[in-house]
Amino acid sequence: MSGLSVDRKRQLKEVGRHGILLTWLAIALFPFYWIVTMSLKETVDALAIPPEWIFVPIFDNYLELMRDPDFAVALANSFLVVGGSVLLVLLIGVPGAYALSRYEVPAERDVMIWILSSRMLPPVAVIVPFFILYGRLDLLDTRIGLTFILTTINIAIVVWVMKAFFDGIPPALEEAAMVDGATRFQAFRRVVLPTAIPGIIAVAIISFIFGWIELVFSLVLTGTETRTAPIYMYQFIGSRSIDWGMLAAASTVLVMPIVLFLVLVNKYLAAGLSFGVALKE
Incomplete structure (x- = not known):
């Protein structure tokens, strides 16, 4: 009887754990569900109170x-x-993180904090200097100008994550390659980089997401020809009304690349964010 009691308690714990996880999953997915259903409703149904839970979807x-x-x-x-x-x-952050991990850098901690500080600043604090600088360099309303901005924003994340990942890769691996006659660069390219692929994919995903949803710099530094998808969505928000159906449809299309990307490379993201702990062990 005691054995059955223990098994029963274990089953109840598993049920409770799964119930909590499913509840949190429903809470997390509900905003996305709401946006998708709103994009498939008539305007009257989208704004109905109480909400229309059962409706005929439209794709207009x-x-x-x-x-x-x-x-x-x-x-x-x-x-x-x-x-x-x-x-x-x-191209910039991965070699930089490797150099910080493998070489003695003077005031390394200060350098790392300085790199991270570029991510701490809110965009509104630096948008005016960037606007003036871009105006003088003729980079306003250009794709390359916005590309440089997004690179500047995400470089800190890549350096910090990849340095931790490279710290988890034993230096003995590349040292063995150099004993066999490989140069430092060859050891980095043939031994370290293949091992670091999960981390590289992880920081690529994070950089893609942050760049995809960037709004402030895109709003100020682009024009009609170079505006990005988040800026395009602003046309559905008027001074007197909001086209909720079109806004929801555009939001759904904008989110889908991120969702599909995460689904396809989910295992690499989980491995990359472990910061090389498995390699240390």
């Missing part, structure tokens, strides 16, 4: 969105700018 908002050439341009701008910034931030 999505069809109108896809027929708008400005939306395609804005979406393409987002992919180009964010993709370019992720590539740049990896």
Whole structure:
């Protein structure tokens, strides 16, 4: 009887644990569910109180969105700018993090804090100097200008995460390669980089998300030809009314690349954010 009692308690604990997890999952997913359902409703139903939980979905908002050439341009701008910034931030941040991990850098702690401080500043605190600087360099309303800004924003995250990841990779691996005749760069490229792939993918995902949702710099430094998808959505917010259906449809389309990206590389993200602990062990 005591054995059955223990098993019963264990089952109840498992049920309770799964119930808590499912509750939190429902709470986390509810805003996304609300936006998606709002995009599939008529305007009257979208604003109905109490909400219309059962309704006939319509796709007019999505069809109108896809027929708008400005939306395609804005979406393409987002992919180009964010993709370019992720590539740049990896090319700069990964070797920088490796150097900070493997070499004796004077005042390394101060350097790391200085790098992190660039992420601490709110965009509104530096947007005016950047606007003046970009005006003098003719980078206003350019994709390359916004790419540089997003690179600057995300470089701190890449350096901090990848340094911790490289710290978890035993130096003996590359030392063994150099004993066999490889140079430091060859050991980095052939031994360290393949081992660090989960961390690189993790910081690439994080940089992509932060760049994809960036609003303040995109709002001030871009124009009609270079505006990104988040800025495009502002046209549905008027001074007297808000087109909730179109806004919800645009929000859903904007979120989907991030969701699909996370689903496809979820295992790499989990491994990368472990900071190399498994390698240390």
